[in-house]
Amino acid sequence: MKNITIVGGGLVGSLLAVFLAKRGHKVNLYERRADPRRTNVYAGRSINLVVSHRGWTALKAAGVNEAVERIVVPVRARMTHDRDGKLTRLPYSIDERAIHSVSRGELNKVMLSEAEKFPNVGLHFEHRCTSVNLETGTCTFHNEATGEASAVPADVVFGSDGAPSAVRQEFMKHRFTFSQTYIEHDYKEIAFAPNPDGTPRMDPHCLHIWPRRWFMMMGLANTDGGFTGTLFMPHEGEFSFDRIKDEDDLKRFFEEHFRDAIPMLPDLAEQYFRNPQSNLAIIRCAPWTYKDKVALIGDAAHAIVPFYGEGMNAGYEDCKVLNDLLNQHGDDNWGTVLDAYHKARKPNGDAIADLSLRNFVEMRDLVADPKFILRKKIEGRLQAKHPDKWLPLYSQVKFSDIGYKTAWDEGLRHDRIMEQVLAMPGIEEKWESEEVERKALGLLKLP
Ligand SMILES: Cc1cc2nc3c(=O)[nH]c(=O)nc-3n(C[C@H](O)[C@H](O)[C@H](O)COP(=O)(O)OP(=O)(O)OC[C@H]3O[C@@H](n4cnc5c(N)ncnc54)[C@H](O)[C@@H]3O)c2cc1C
Known part of the structure; x- marks a missing residue:
C-alpha cells in the first residue's frame, strides 16, 4: 500500500x-x-452547487452518498423570471428527474x-x-x-x-x-432569506433564473428555506459590477432588472457591498x-x-x-x-x-427565447416517444454517465438536426405532428 x-x-x-x-x-x-x-x-462565498447523476455515481462508488443525501434539495426545473416578474417553468427532463442543490x-x-x-x-x-x-x-x-x-x-x-x-x-x-482564459463575467453571492416562519419564498424545487441577456442572476434552494443567489455580470461596461458604485445605483439596477426579487432581499445593499466579487x-x-x-x-x-x-x-x-x-x-x-x-x-x-x-448563452439568453423553448418541447416529445434514439444533450450531461466528449459530439449533431426541424414552415403549429418526428428521426439516420 x-x-x-x-x-x-x-x-x-x-x-x-x-x-x-x-x-x-x-x-x-x-x-x-x-x-x-x-x-x-x-462566509460570503458559500455558493450553492448542483450534484448531477455522474456526481452521485461517484459518491455511491465511494459509499458516501447517504451522508450527502441528507443535505441536498431536489431541483426539477428551471424557473425563469422576466422583468415583469412573470414566471415560466421549464422541467429539466420529461420525467421530472432532479438534480440536487447543495451548499x-x-x-x-x-x-x-x-x-x-x-x-x-x-x-x-x-x-x-x-x-x-x-x-x-x-x-x-x-x-x-x-x-x-x-x-x-x-x-x-x-x-x-x-x-x-x-x-x-x-x-x-x-x-x-x-x-488560462478569463471570461468578462464575474460573480457575487447574494443570499435570499426565507419567510419568517422558515418557509421558502420561491419554489425550492426549481433553479430560479433571471436571464437578462448580458447578465443574469440565479438562485438555488437551501435546506433552511433560504436560497443562495449568484449574480453574474461583466466586470466592466454598460451593465457591469463597475457601474454599481453605491446604494442608489444598486437600487436602480435591481428595480429595473430584478424587481420581483427585491422583497426577498431586505439586506441587499449590505450583502452586495460586503460579499466579494470573484472572477471566472x-x-x-x-x-x-x-x-x-x-x-x-x-x-x-x-x-x-x-x-x-x-x-x-x-x-x-x-x-x-x-x-x-x-x-x-x-x-x-x-x-x-x-x-x-x-x-x-x-x-x-x-x-x-x-x-x-x-x-452560459443558454442560461442568460436562450431560456427566455420562444424558439429555444419550442426546441426543448420537440426534443422532449422525441425523447418520450423514442428514448432509445433521442436523449437531449442536457439529459446526457446531467442525467447519465455518458462521457462529456461523447455527449458534446452528439449534442452538436442534435443542433444541426434541430436547426432544420425548426426551419420547417409552420413549425410552431405542427411541432407535435408525425411529420416533424419523421423529419428529425430521418436526419438522425444520416451520418
Ligand atoms: C459560482 C460557481 C458555481 C458553481 N456551481 C457548480 C455546480 O452547480 N455544480 C458543480 O458540479 N460545480 C459547480 N461549480 C464548480 C465547483 O465549485 C468546482 O468545480 C469545485 O469546487 C472544484 O473542486 P476542487 O476540489 O477541485 O477545487 P476547490 O473546491 O477549489 O478546492 C481546492 C482546495 O485546495 C485548497 N488549496 C488551494 N491551494 C492550496 C495549497 N497551495 N496548499 C493546500 N491547499 C490548497 C483550497 O483552499 C481549497 O480548499 C461552481 C463554481 C462556481 C464558482
Missing part, C-alpha cells in the same frame, strides 16, 4: 481521500485553509468528516503547499498558524488544490501545455500527470465556467475513473494507472469546458 499526499481538501480532494483510504492506502490530506467545520471559511460549504464539511472516519487518513489544515518535487513526490508545506515549513515525502501526490493550483505550478517547469476562468492543460508520481485532479486540471453546474461533478467523476483504473490495473502499477487516467479524462475535461461556455 502506498503513502499518498493529497494537496487541497476541497470538494474533490476530500472525496479522493475516501476512495484511496478505502483501498487501504495511507492518505495525508493538506489544506491551506482552517478546518471549515470549526471556522466559517466560506458548497456544507458539502465540504460532510466530505471531510467522511474522510476523517478512516484511521488511515490524516487531515492537516492550515498547511499551504509551497512546492512539490515531481521526481521524488516530496511536498513542502508552510504551516499558516506557526509559520514553520515541513517537507513531506510520498509515493504518489495528487494536486486537488483547485484553479490556482500550486502543484500545477510545478508542472510548468517541465514540458507542459497550459492556458477556464484552465486547460496537459498532461495532467507526471510519471508514476504526481497527478492533477478536479479544478486543478480543468477549471471551467460554472454554467452547466458540472465542475465538481467532473472532478468527482475523475475520482471514480481513477478508482476504476486502480481496480483494473492494481494498486502497484501507478505509472500505467496515471497514464490511463490522463488519457481517459483529458478529452472529457475539454468537452465539459466547451459545454459550459455554451450553456
Whole structure:
C-alpha cells in the first residue's frame, strides 16, 4: 500500500481521500485553509452547487452518498423570471428527474468528516503547499498558524488544490501545455432569506433564473428555506459590477432588472457591498500527470465556467475513473494507472469546458427565447416517444454517465438536426405532428 499526499481538501480532494483510504492506502490530506467545520471559511462565498447523476455515481462508488443525501434539495426545473416578474417553468427532463442543490460549504464539511472516519487518513489544515518535487513526490508545506515549513515525502501526490493550483505550478517547469482564459463575467453571492416562519419564498424545487441577456442572476434552494443567489455580470461596461458604485445605483439596477426579487432581499445593499466579487476562468492543460508520481485532479486540471453546474461533478467523476483504473490495473502499477487516467479524462475535461461556455448563452439568453423553448418541447416529445434514439444533450450531461466528449459530439449533431426541424414552415403549429418526428428521426439516420 502506498503513502499518498493529497494537496487541497476541497470538494474533490476530500472525496479522493475516501476512495484511496478505502483501498487501504495511507492518505495525508493538506489544506491551506482552517478546518471549515470549526471556522466559517466560506462566509460570503458559500455558493450553492448542483450534484448531477455522474456526481452521485461517484459518491455511491465511494459509499458516501447517504451522508450527502441528507443535505441536498431536489431541483426539477428551471424557473425563469422576466422583468415583469412573470414566471415560466421549464422541467429539466420529461420525467421530472432532479438534480440536487447543495451548499458548497456544507458539502465540504460532510466530505471531510467522511474522510476523517478512516484511521488511515490524516487531515492537516492550515498547511499551504509551497512546492512539490515531481521526481521524488516530496511536498513542502508552510504551516499558516506557526509559520514553520515541513517537507513531506510520498509515493504518489495528487494536486486537488483547485484553479490556482500550486502543484500545477510545478508542472510548468517541465514540458507542459497550459492556458488560462478569463471570461468578462464575474460573480457575487447574494443570499435570499426565507419567510419568517422558515418557509421558502420561491419554489425550492426549481433553479430560479433571471436571464437578462448580458447578465443574469440565479438562485438555488437551501435546506433552511433560504436560497443562495449568484449574480453574474461583466466586470466592466454598460451593465457591469463597475457601474454599481453605491446604494442608489444598486437600487436602480435591481428595480429595473430584478424587481420581483427585491422583497426577498431586505439586506441587499449590505450583502452586495460586503460579499466579494470573484472572477471566472477556464484552465486547460496537459498532461495532467507526471510519471508514476504526481497527478492533477478536479479544478486543478480543468477549471471551467460554472454554467452547466458540472465542475465538481467532473472532478468527482475523475475520482471514480481513477478508482476504476486502480481496480483494473492494481494498486502497484501507478505509472500505467496515471497514464490511463490522463488519457481517459483529458478529452472529457475539454468537452465539459466547451459545454459550459455554451450553456452560459443558454442560461442568460436562450431560456427566455420562444424558439429555444419550442426546441426543448420537440426534443422532449422525441425523447418520450423514442428514448432509445433521442436523449437531449442536457439529459446526457446531467442525467447519465455518458462521457462529456461523447455527449458534446452528439449534442452538436442534435443542433444541426434541430436547426432544420425548426426551419420547417409552420413549425410552431405542427411541432407535435408525425411529420416533424419523421423529419428529425430521418436526419438522425444520416451520418
Ligand atoms: C459560482 C460557481 C458555481 C458553481 N456551481 C457548480 C455546480 O452547480 N455544480 C458543480 O458540479 N460545480 C459547480 N461549480 C464548480 C465547483 O465549485 C468546482 O468545480 C469545485 O469546487 C472544484 O473542486 P476542487 O476540489 O477541485 O477545487 P476547490 O473546491 O477549489 O478546492 C481546492 C482546495 O485546495 C485548497 N488549496 C488551494 N491551494 C492550496 C495549497 N497551495 N496548499 C493546500 N491547499 C490548497 C483550497 O483552499 C481549497 O480548499 C461552481 C463554481 C462556481 C464558482
